Amino acid sequence: MGSLFSKSATLRKNVRISDEEFVQLRDFIYEKSGIFVDAKRKYLFESRFSKRLGELRLTSFAEYITYLKCDRGEELKQLFELVTTNETSFCRDMKQLEAFRDNVLREKLDEQRKAGRLELNIWSAGCSSGEEPYTLAILLLEMLRMEISRWKITITAVDLSSRMIERAKAGVYGEYAFKTTPDAIRRRYFTQVAEGWKIRPEVQRLVQFRQMNLNDPLATKRIPRSQIVFCRNVIIYFDETMKRRVVQYFYDNLLPGGYLMVGHSESLHKISQTFKPLFYAGAIAYKKEE
Structure with missing residues (x-):
């Protein structure tokens, strides 16, 4: 697993995330993966997740969090893709x-x-x-x-x-x-x-x-x-x-x-x-x- 959120997503119209929604999503990610996302990276949630919300036809992060909690595992795989960016090469370091x-x-x-x-x-x-x-x-x-x-x-x-x-x-x-x-x-x-x-x-x-x-x-x-x-x-x-x-x-x-x-x-x-x-x-x- 490489650097977390190391690159900005392609520019798009982002869905805004409230402080409360950020904490809920951050805590859900931590519970499921152990990855902790600092509050300073809140804006990256908006850029990374907005496309996924559009694909699911969801209009808010509150809806997405509810969707995650009701999901049987498939969306969790998508979540893991969104919170990790893989930066690596052969013979590194x-x-x-x-x-x-x-x-x-x-x-x-x-x-x-x-x-x-x-x-x-x-x-x-x-x-x-x-x-x-x-x-x-x-x-x-x-x-x-x-x-x-x-x-x-x-x-x-x-x-x-x-x-x-x-x-x-x-x-x-x-x-x-x-x-x-x-x-x-x-x-x-x-x-x-x-x-x-x-x-x-x-x-x-x-x-x-x-x-x-x-x-x-x-x-x-x-x-x-x-x-x-x-x-x-x-x-x-x-x-x-x-x-x-x-x-x-x-x-x-x-x-x-x-x-x-x-x-x-x-x-x-x-x-x-x-x-x-x-x-x-x-x-x-x-x-x-x-």
């Missing part, structure tokens, strides 16, 4: 990825080899349209090379948006997705097609995608226990209560000695004391101690 590869990933692969268990589970939480989990799969292919055929690797990639999950499963990307990607990586792991560039099968089979709400504790329990959790540029859109809740889900999912990786602008300093922070050039990794 390369310094952090290199630190992760050279320290965390190498350590975990060596541990599994020594234990005689050639298995690795990674949970990519807030995977957007798939660039991050596919990048992790490419890192593993680059590191393991021919040895990868002996490994059982599962990257479980989840996102709030069902539309993003479908895009990720399709695995076809335009030029913008490669703005931070070395040309050699694109040539090696993608095939050019009419619509853009399609991820190769050897990368795709390492990743399993599913739509999931991080505010659903039962859903988080269905994720396989992991050696590594990646959740970058997601928790910054939660309030403190939700941040602590989600980080606890990650802690519970991780196997002893596992690692949580968050975005370079994110920190667990005031959220959780249960992880041990490890500092590398370009990255902080949070370790669940034995």
Whole structure:
């Protein structure tokens, strides 16, 4: 999941939202997704939601809120699309990825080899349209090379948006997705097609995608226990209560000695004391101690 409301909607005649309606809709979104929208972004509700109200032939936000509360789930999917904007690319934040590869990933692969268990589970939480989990799969292919055929690797990639999950499963990307990607990586792991560039099968089979709400504790329990959790540029859109809740889900999912990786602008300093922070050039990794 990328930045929340990072781009204005196309100019249109907006339906006005009152302060009371804003609070009701904001609280509904928080209850369902854990995403907290600051009052300073009230005007973005008007620009983002006005088109949807028109499609539903609704004339006010009060009508829309009533519609949401009576809906059986389909409109909730539309709501999730409206409150998230997905900004991502392959090989994003390369310094952090290199630190992760050279320290965390190498350590975990060596541990599994020594234990005689050639298995690795990674949970990519807030995977957007798939660039991050596919990048992790490419890192593993680059590191393991021919040895990868002996490994059982599962990257479980989840996102709030069902539309993003479908895009990720399709695995076809335009030029913008490669703005931070070395040309050699694109040539090696993608095939050019009419619509853009399609991820190769050897990368795709390492990743399993599913739509999931991080505010659903039962859903988080269905994720396989992991050696590594990646959740970058997601928790910054939660309030403190939700941040602590989600980080606890990650802690519970991780196997002893596992690692949580968050975005370079994110920190667990005031959220959780249960992880041990490890500092590398370009990255902080949070370790669940034995």
